[in-house]
Amino acid sequence: MVKKKTNIFLRGMNKEKIITVQNLTKQFGSFTAVNNISFDVYKGEIFGFLGANGAGKTTAMKMLIGISKPTSGEALVAGFDVKTHTEMVKKSIGYMSQKFSMYDDLTIKENITFFGGIYGLDRSQIKEKTTRLVAELGLEDTIDKLVGSLPLGWKQKLSFSVALLHEPKIVFLDEPTGGVDPITRRQFWEMIYAEAHKGTTIFVTTHYMDEAEYCDRVSIMVEGVIEALDTPKNLKTKYNVASMNEVFLKLARNVE
């Protein structure tokens, strides 16, 4: 398997760029939602993408996952141009958000089968993946239960695993832990760490500032531009504060 090969890399040592964004811009009429942003994300990195509501995070993310066309600028995701190769971009990434994760009225097994099919896995692969995934999450006894009946935290853990079914190079997580209980929230981050160790790149948004501290690097978007981008440690030093929450409060003026 391709995935195994990446295990030999130690996190943080390989500086291979997996996402490159250059002067990316999105306008809606006269309103510029994303204004000329540029940044790189490295392979195996946990990249925190922060910003206040309305700062342009979702718009930027939509361009990176190939569902919204940039007005100008460029972005390469897993080597594919988001303007011209959207289908290849979609094949190389996984995506989960709090708003959309899985179908509530399908069972766990049915959801895995459905998404496995969507991601182009064949039957034997789906069967093998289902067994492994369910065992890893300890969901053997609940495999035939409707996803809608699961607690939110379980749903999110399952949804993360499903987003990884096709072994994507990058996984985009849009507020994956909103409303999740404190213990499950931490278990979720342990899953993120483990996946990043395998070489998968994690691109994550969150409103929990303690989670910002768990990222390798963090960017903070304000009014459509990237106001800061660095390791949590360097950001705290730069703004002379003790926590990422304070960094955020200093930078992210409310634009509404």
Add this chain to the structure above:
Amino acid sequence: MSIQVQNISKSYNKIKAVEAISFEVKEGELFGLIGPDGAGKTTIFRILTTLLLANEGSATVAGYDVVKEYKAIRNSVGYMPGKFSLYQDLSVEENLTFFATIFGTTIEENYDLIKDIYIQIEPFKTRRAGALSGGMKQKLALCCALIHKPKVLFLDEPTTGVDPVSRKEFWEMLKRLQQKGITILVSTPYMDEAALCDRIALIQKGSILKIDSPENIIKDYHRIIYDVKAKNMHQLILDLQHYPSQYSVFAFGEYIHYIDKKADFNPKDLATYLTHKKHQEIIVQPAITTIEDVFMDL
């Protein structure tokens, strides 16, 4: 008492959403229901706002019984549900006028109460509610819940999915409303917001685990927590989990919160263990207990 809840239980089919819950909220108090998704917070709100009947128990709001005097309650409370429930295709101003009319009042009559909040969304008063940003929707919903000058305000997860800056502003608004004599029952999954309430109830799986002021809840916690940090945080978590006398290991922002089982625990032993495990830049120091620590140990 502004809110009195006695032994309220509610099941959906076989699933118990809340079980024998009791608590009281004093007049003018800012009371928080703190717990994760699925704890039963919304069920409690729906029972107290007379939208749902409990299977057992009784409750009063502003002196009225939630079953027999439900109409009086509906006139004296404001309710902001977790899901945005205003009319998406009415404008900001139309929504507000609608809610004022329903309650037999006008925007002008109680303008004082909403002024601070409304002026922030007034520039967009002709915009359809559905086209507002998350933060503005939240402010409009709060205005609509306040327009009839309620005695008690129910806010179900008003800050979920809201960024830290807007959350801070929202809580400042709540404090101002409280000063105007309104009793507030608010729920949140954010443990840091608990500290901003007068008293809180920690809820999990349909039961109240603890009710007290945030200060007392922290003061009563008897375990000693240590901040632990090293260069490789992920490996640090794994190694701490394998330390023989560990009681709990949880990431807490920049540090890991470590609790030991032994009464005679010496942090120096732990540091030595971590040095043997080849960790670098090791820090082990006493931590400050938070509501989240207490919650996770219940």
